[in-house]
Amino acid sequence: xxxxxxxxxxxxxxxxxxxxxxxxxxxxxxxxxxxxxxxxxxxxxxxxxxxxxxxxxxxxxxxxxxxxxxxxxxxxxxxxxxxxxxxxxxxxxxxxxxxxxxxxxxxxxxxxxxxxxxxxxxxxxxxxxxxxxxxxxxxxxxxxxxxxxxxxxxxxxxxxxxxxxxxxxxxxxxxxxxxxxxxxxxxxxxxxxx
Numbered sequence: 001x002x003x004x005x006x007x008x009x010x011x012x013x014x015x016x017x018x019x020x021x022x023x024x025x026x027x028x029x030x031x032x033x034x035x036x037x038x039x040x041x042x043x044x045x046x047x048x049x050x051x052x053x054x055x056x057x058x059x060x061x062x063x064x065x066x067x068x069x070x071x072x073x074x075x076x077x078x079x080x081x082x083x084x085x086x087x088x089x090x091x092x093x094x095x096x097x098x099x100x101x102x103x104x105x106x107x108x109x110x111x112x113x114x115x116x117x118x119x120x121x122x123x124x125x126x127x128x129x130x131x132x133x134x135x136x137x138x139x140x141x142x143x144x145x146x147x148x149x150x151x152x153x154x155x156x157x158x159x160x161x162x163x164x165x166x167x168x169x170x171x172x173x174x175x176x177x178x179x180x181x182x183x184x185x186x187x188x189x190x191x192x193x194x
Contacts, residue, residue, distance in 0.1 A: 003037065004033070004037075005040075006018050006040050006044075007033070007036045007037065007040055009033075010029070012031070013029040013030060013031065014029070014030045014031075014032065014033050014035070014036035015028070015029050015030075015036070016028050016029075016030070016036050016039050016040045016043065018048055020048070020050055023050075025048070025050065025054040026054060027039065027040070027043055027048075027054055065144060065145070065146050065147075066085055066144075066145060067085070067142040067143060067144050067145065068081055068082075068085055068142065068143060068145060069082075069139075069140060069141070069142055070131060070134045070135050070138070070139055070140070070141050070142070070143055071135065071139050071140075072135055072139060073120075073131050073135070074128045074129075074131035074132040074135055077119060077120045077128070078117050078118055078119045078120060079117070079118040079120075079145075080115060080116070080117050080118075081115060081116040081117070081118070082115070083113070083115065085116070086114060086115050086116045097111065098110070098111045099111070099112070118145075
C-alpha cells in the first residue's frame with residue numbers, strides 16, 4: 001500500500017476514506033498525515049468495517065429525520081408538510097379537534113388544522129436548484145430532511161420530546177395513584193377476612 005492510499009487532504013485535515021459499492025465511508029479526520037496513516041494501517045490490518053456509522057453524510061449531532069414530498073417547493077421557496085409529517089415534529093394538539101365558533105353572529109363548528117411550512121431562506125440557491133432537479137425527475141418523490149437539534153434548549157423541535165416526557169410523567173403519576181388505590185382495597189379486603 002502506498003503511503004497516502006485511502007487518505008485525502010481536506011483543508012487542514014487528513015481524511016481516511018474508502019468507497020465500497022458506490023458508498024463513501026469515512027474512518028476519521030486527522031490533523032496530521034502521520035496520524036491518518038497510522039489509523040489507515042490499523043483499519044487495513046483489522047478489516048474495513050462497512051457500518052453505517054462510517055458512511056459519508058452521517059450526522060453526528062442530535063437531529064430529527066423525516067421525509068417530505070418534493071412537489072414544486074423550489075418554485076415557492078417553501079415546503080409544506082402533511083398532517084402526518086407535521087405530527088412527527090409536533091404532537092396532536094387538543095384544540096385541533098372540532099370546536100364551536102361564532103363568526104359575525106353565526107355559530108358554527110370548525111376544526112383547526114396545524115400544518116408546518118418550512119421557508120427556504122435567502123442564500124440557499126444550491127438547495128433550490130437541487131429541489132428543482134428532483135422535482136423535474138419526479139415531483140411525487142419523497143426526500144429525507146434532517147433537522148439539527150443543536151440550538152437552545154427551547155428549540156421548538158425539542159418540544160415534541162418535552163411533551164412526551166410530561167405525558168409519561170402524567171401516566172406514571174396516574175399509575176401510582178391507581179396502585180395506591182388497589183393496595184388500599186387489598187388491605188381492606190385482607191382485614192375483612194381476618
